[in-house]
Amino acid sequence: MVDRPSPARRGRAWQLLLLVPVLAPLPVGLYNRLEPRLWGMPFFYWYQLANALLAMLVITLVYQATKARRR
Numbered sequence: 001m002v003d004r005p006s007p008a009r010r011g012r013a014w015q016l017l018l019l020v021p022v023l024a025p026l027p028v029g030l031y032n033r034l035e036p037r038l039w040g041m042p043f044f045y046w047y048q049l050a051n052a053l054l055a056m057l058v059i060t061l062v063y064q065a066t067k068a069r070r071r
Helices: 007-023 043-070
Strands: none
């Protein structure tokens, strides 16, 4: 018989995805520049906006993946 991880352990695995939007904006030196521009917006600003959208998507994904296990 194959040992399956417990629901709590699977939930923790999904929650590790939450590190992506936390770690993405940390290396400021990589995106502290003006080029390339997107619709006239400097890279610094649209990278920050992309990180906000990424955070919303990841948080939604983790919530949807773990909400059924809470019941």
